[in-house]
Amino acid sequence: MNRQVSEGVVKRRGWTRVTRLGRGWWRQLTSMRTALVLLFLLAVAAAPGSVLPQRNLGVEKVDAYRLENPELSRWLDRLGFFDVYSSPWFGAIYLLLFTSLVGCVLPRLREHVAALRRRPPSAPRNFGRLPAHAEVGVSMSAASEAAERLRSLLRSRRYRVAVRAGDDGQVTVAAEKGYLRETGNLLFHLSLLAVLGGVAIGYGWGWYGNRILVAGPDTGFCTNLQQFDEYGLGPRLQPGDLPAFCVELNRFQAEFLDNGQPTVFRADVSWSTPQREGGRHLLEVNTPLRLDGANLYLLGHGYAPVLRYTDRQGRSQTSVSPFLPIDEMTTSEGAAIFPDANADTRSGRRSADAQVAFSGVYVPTVPTSGPPSLSAHPAERAPGLLLTAYRGNLGLETGVPQSVYEVPRRALDSGRLTQLPGQAKMLRPGERWTLDDGTTLEFIGTRRWVTVTVRNDPGEPIVLAGVIVMMGGLVATLSVRRRRVWFRLTPTGDACAITAGGLARSDYPGFAAEFAAVVAAAKAEPTVSPPPRAADDEAVTDPVSASADNVRP
Incomplete structure (x- = not known):
């Protein structure tokens, strides 16, 4: 029995230590x-x-x-x-x-x-110990009547007021204001919580998808994960939760100054939904397309060379390959691959060693002097396409993911894909390049492409509202000061003597002037006469001014 009691005591002590530590x-x-x-x-x-x-x-x-x-x-x-x-x-x-x-x-x-629910605190016993104090004067009316007039005066100045009557006949008027300071402080921190919560909601239920969209009706896309170049779903979302709509780029317009500085980026896009709703929208940097459940933003732009390759069987294949910019003048790098080149005409099987790929640099404005692989201006003033040809096995059947913006590196490193002998070829729009086996490559021209991102952040309105409230709370915290004012009314026969004291709860340089103004307004009451002066008038200064000068901020 004693052993069980001692074990219970040890357990309770252990839990007590854990509780204290927690x-x-x-x-x-x-x-x-x-x-x-x-x-x-x-x-x-x-x-x-x-x-x-x-x-x-x-x-x-x-x-x-x-x-x-x-x-x-x-x-x-x-x-x-x-x-x-x-x-x-x-x-x-x-x-x-x-x-x-x-x-x-x-x-x-x-x-x-x-x-906020409590009444202002009672007046201190000795006003002389307060930073601000003064003798107001003598009221010719009863203490209760004078207290009601002081209550009205202080309420008109937006003070919270409480009147208390003592057993000795004294009446005190306690007033306080500046609660908005703490309210603003709490609003600031609560809105910070709202911002953090909004960000968490956006992470859990938000999603995005990026896509390079080439101009033309054959290159549109719909909000299907397989049609995005890259995407991200919140952990609380499923692919079926995405809104359904399709987007197509009709035309892209870009304007530049002579030094290459851009002035206008504008994409004309068409959109539609399964309910056959749709329309057109001019997509700009600060003008997204806002749809139900997602917004479409413009991120970037570039050029997509259009190449037509004719193989040994005389079959032509056309490739529209976006090239990625590498500098501010839109010098772009990319690749065009033709995996079906020189395929068996009877079986349709791809060739194992005669597939073709081209890597190159697109130059919107070929400079008149200097390296031809660096553009002199981002607009197409003198376009040129510098290409290098490769032949062999592209290795696309291996199932290993490969970038569409470069020639397959694995095939190059393994030797299955080799560069054709000879220097790189510069093609102008409309020119044709004849390779060593008689096949040809024609540079038809370019199409414009844009990078768009489709995004939905359900926490965005919460974050916006939180930031607005946060700024309002911060303004209230920095601009409002909490302060207290007391009046004591001591009966003297049919009249009452009035004294005042004040205290600022925080650093407030303007409290002295505010306290002096309240005392002056109390003195201005018709039934209040100035306090009796001392025998040596020249040695006594005005009590309100003296107290105001001694107020600590």
């Missing part, structure tokens, strides 16, 4: 200092997301960075720096900050609501 950690986590530290850590943790390329914004940029910095990229990838906002360490900081703010704000909110 309470200590909870107090530390929910302190304002910890919240500020976590907010700073969140800002630091988000910095790599704006410096390093992110997979959810551009996989090709991540791949390019990894090619340029292979050793550093290996460690950055292990630590999640290419997926900052999806990394476990960023989520941990985010969750801790959210928890800290909730634990910090809710008790303060409860206290503030209780303070």
